[in-house]
Amino acid sequence: MDVSAQHDASSIGHVAEVGEIMQAIAEHKGCGTSGGSGKASCGSQAGQGDLPTEIWEKVKNHPCYSEEAHHHYARMHVAVAPACNIQCNYCNRKYDCANESRPGVVSEKLTPEQAAKKVLAVASTIPQMTVLGIAGPGDPLANPEKTFKTFELISQTAPDIKLCLSTNGLALPDHVDAIARFNVDHVTITINMVDPEIGAKIYPWIFYKHKRYTGYEAAKILTDRQLQGLEMLTERGILCKINSVMIPGINDQHLVEVNRAVKSRGAFLHNIMPLISSPEHGTVFGLNGQRGPSAQELKALQDSCEGEMNMMRHCRQCRADAVGLLGEDRSAEFTTEKIMAMEVKYDAETRKAYQEKVEEERVAKVAAKQEELAELAGASSDIKVLAAVATKGSGLINEHFGHAKEFQVYELSTAGAKFVGHRRVDLYCQGGYGEEDSLETIIRAINDCHAVFVAKIGGCPKGDLIKAGIEPVDQYAHEFIEKSAIAWFKAYLDKVNRGEIEHVERGDAVIRQGALISAA
Amino acid sequence: MPFKIIASQCTSCSACEPECPNVAISEKGGTFVIDPKKCTECLGYFDEPQCVAVCPVDNTCVVDTSLPRYQAPV
Ligand code: SF4
Ligand code: SF4
Ligand code: SF4
Numbered sequence: 001m002d003v004s005a006q007h008d009a010s011s012i013g014h015v016a017e018v019g020e021i022m023q024a025i026a027e028h029k030g031c032g033t034s035g036g037s038g039k040a041s042c043g044s045q046a047g048q049g050d051l052p053t054e055i056w057e058k059v060k061n062h063p064c065y066s067e068e069a070h071h072h073y074a075r076m077h078v079a080v081a082p083a084c085n086i087q088c089n090y091c092n093r094k095y096d097c098a099n100e101s102r103p104g105v106v107s108e109k110l111t112p113e114q115a116a117k118k119v120l121a122v123a124s125t126i127p128q129m130t131v132l133g134i135a136g137p138g139d140p141l142a143n144p145e146k147t148f149k150t151f152e153l154i155s156q157t158a159p160d161i162k163l164c165l166s167t168n169g170l171a172l173p174d175h176v177d178a179i180a181r182f183n184v185d186h187v188t189i190t191i192n193m194v195d196p197e198i199g200a201k202i203y204p205w206i207f208y209k210h211k212r213y214t215g216y217e218a219a220k221i222l223t224d225r226q227l228q229g230l231e232m233l234t235e236r237g238i239l240c241k242i243n244s245v246m247i248p249g250i251n252d253q254h255l256v257e258v259n260r261a262v263k264s265r266g267a268f269l270h271n272i273m274p275l276i277s278s279p280e281h282g283t284v285f286g287l288n289g290q291r292g293p294s295a296q297e298l299k300a301l302q303d304s305c306e307g308e309m310n311m312m313r314h315c316r317q318c319r320a321d322a323v324g325l326l327g328e329d330r331s332a333e334f335t336t337e338k339i340m341a342m343e344v345k346y347d348a349e350t351r352k353a354y355q356e357k358v359e360e361e362r363v364a365k366v367a368a369k370q371e372e373l374a375e376l377a378g379a380s381s382d383i384k385v386l387a388a389v390a391t392k393g394s395g396l397i398n399e400h401f402g403h404a405k406e407f408q409v410y411e412l413s414t415a416g417a418k419f420v421g422h423r424r425v426d427l428y429c430q431g432g433y434g435e436e437d438s439l440e441t442i443i444r445a446i447n448d449c450h451a452v453f454v455a456k457i458g459g460c461p462k463g464d465l466i467k468a469g470i471e472p473v474d475q476y477a478h479e480f481i482e483k484s485a486i487a488w489f490k491a492y493l494d495k496v497n498r499g500e501i502e503h504v505e506r507g508d509a510v511i512r513q514g515a516l517i518s519a520a
Numbered sequence: 521m522p523f524k525i526i527a528s529q530c531t532s533c534s535a536c537e538p539e540c541p542n543v544a545i546s547e548k549g550g551t552f553v554i555d556p557k558k559c560t561e562c563l564g565y566f567d568e569p570q571c572v573a574v575c576p577v578d579n580t581c582v583v584d585t586s587l588p589r590y591q592a593p594v
Contacts, residue, residue: 083535084576093531093576109532138533145538210539210566212573 074128077135078115080150081143085170086206086222089284090245090275093137112146114336116153120344123158125333127354135166135188141175151182160348164188166243170206170222172229180236187233188271189226190243193251194261196220201250204284227265234266241269246293246301247285248275259305270305274298274511295448295509299420365395368483373416376490383493383503384413385450388423388470389481397476397484401457407446410481412489417482423509443468448509450492453484469506522559523569524584527551529577536581539570554581561590 084093110118123129132154134140140147151163165179166188179187193199199219206218213221233240242262244255251258259270275292277285284290293301388407390399406424410417423445425438439461446452452470455477465472476484495501522544525536530551537545537552544558554571562569571581 082531082533083538083574084533085535085574087576093533138535142535143538207535207539207574210570210573211568 074126074130076119076122076129076131077133078110078118078150079137080110080112080115080134081140081146082109082138083142084138084168085142085208086139086168086218087204088168089202089204089290090247090277090286092282092286110336112149112153114340115150116157117340117342117344118336119154119161120157120346121342123161123351124344124346127351128358129161130355131162131164133164133166139168139171140165141167141171144171144175144178148178148182151184155182158346158348160351162186166190167229168222169226169229170208171225173225173232176229176232176236176238179233180238184238186239186241188241188243189230189267190245191223191226191230191258191262192244192247193219193254194223194227194258195254196223198251198254199223202247227261230262230265230267240267241271242267243271243273245275246272246298248291248293248297250290252293252297252301255301256305272298272302272305276511292511295421295423295511298511302420362395365480365482368480369417369486372483372486372490376414376416376486379414379490379493381414381493381496383496384411385489385492385503386411386420386448386506387417387473387485387488388446388449388452389485390452390454391481395481396478397453397481398455398478401452401454401461401472404454407442407449407452408481409446409449410485412485412492414493417485417489423511439464443470444510446470446509448506450506451488453481453488469504521583521585521589522554522556522561522587523571523581524554524556525552525571526580526582527553529580531577533576535574535576536571539574541565541570545571556584556587559590563590 082093119132134147134150147165154161154163163182163184164186165184167190169189169191172187172189192202196216196219199222200215203219203222205212205214206222207213208218208221208225230240230242240262242258244251244258246252246255255272262270275285275290277283277290277292279286279289387410389397389410390401390404391397391408392399404425406422408419409421409423411420412418425442425445443465447468447470449470451473452465453473453476455474457465457472457474462472473488476488492501496503525545532547532551534547534552537547540554540559541562542558542560544555544560545552546555547553569581575581
């Protein structure tokens, strides 16, 4: 499951002119040629053309919506409503293990009052925390009282925090008014199909109007309700993001049609996520051996939809009680026991001051990238390479190779550096020594990359990476990601042009299967 | 016969609780239980027992054969 929303766009403390913001959005999204369909497109501009300025205003500081903002702002989820009204073949609601961080899974169920206190505690500790989501486990709208009670309490005590909601959409049309009343204006709907024939392969049953429906009939009701809910929300100006789970052989081709259907109903962002399924998750797909997509398959599908609308690439398929920057989980610091013992003082001023500093950093980052791009201007080449980056946020190359839990992947071309996704990996350096097996896993996870940018790297993994054909790059430690990536790419092109090296295409990469999707 | 919940299978998802027309379901020590005195097998309300229809784990809300069938009051 994943999340999105907000109400007061100016609450973040960003005072830049609207024009500047739109400029910044166009900048950081970058332009690229979309894959499958072969037509050149600039995702951000296509989106912007259709979207009123107020929407961009809402999006720009939202870590789940804006790829660039997610380096700087944090979100948290609270699990207050674990009930669900449908069953998905990629979800096993029984499985919850304290040792494993998996999306959609949560260890601690909170009352609305506990959740409100947790939000205050986290917001006071992590000033970058700007977004609160209710995303499950389960469907928040299958338990509307608890969901809306939580929103009510938070909007009273911390009005600057944006609220968002993720839903499977079955109950959505019944709650659109409440969603509007609580100023929840970002809603994520998981839509995996618009064709009930396909839906019947994904959803074994739904519970609707006091009856359990199965098969085609169930999927038909679900898709009708999802699309109706989407229309009702966008009519009211409430931002809608669509999540889709890419299930090879079931809905992978069909998602292009889903993309068209949701775009025409006003959805502004489409997030296509890979199916994650292992037998040990105990899901229907996990048990019957349904595979997930490879990194290349996922990227090709995202690229082919990109001309239609903005694609979201930085989704982490977060845990339902995740806390912190995307890709980071600090939930263990905020267990119910610890929160209830905490003395919380909510200081909106300190938060605002902190966020203003963050904005300055962002502007500097965009400017630095601009400079480097100017250097690249004029160069023309069809070469495109992927590069992986070890980062812990702020848009900097600031993570040790051995400490990286994930790598961010950028596509480098003469058009610049475009973020295309992230790869989760197991820790290479656990307890200070490298483990051979995990290095192999890392190489598999970034095998489609030509280079990996790190703040620091030991001699041993360095050698193995080079052997695998991936260049470890540590000369840009603690510098801005995009600026450095473009500089490196420029040097790479130069070397190719001088005939010093030969450009070779890389192979595919593997998406880590250590997580279970639960994508309401 | 009233329904009962097999505690070892219940995921404590709470989906059944709000669906019961008789408020027969409540949380007890982490799992959910049905008060057999309140359960009417959903007779007179719905075509199917709501707890069974909404529960994500098959065969978790089941008939308690050790107890007599529900009798509608006259
Ligand atoms: S993924 Fe979400 S919507 Fe699907 S069964 Fe699980 S909790 Fe329900
Ligand atoms: S069968 Fe109906 S009345 Fe009995 S516990 Fe289940 S929902 Fe309640
Ligand atoms: S719906 Fe089933 S699993 Fe969920 S609380 Fe009720 S009995 Fe337990």
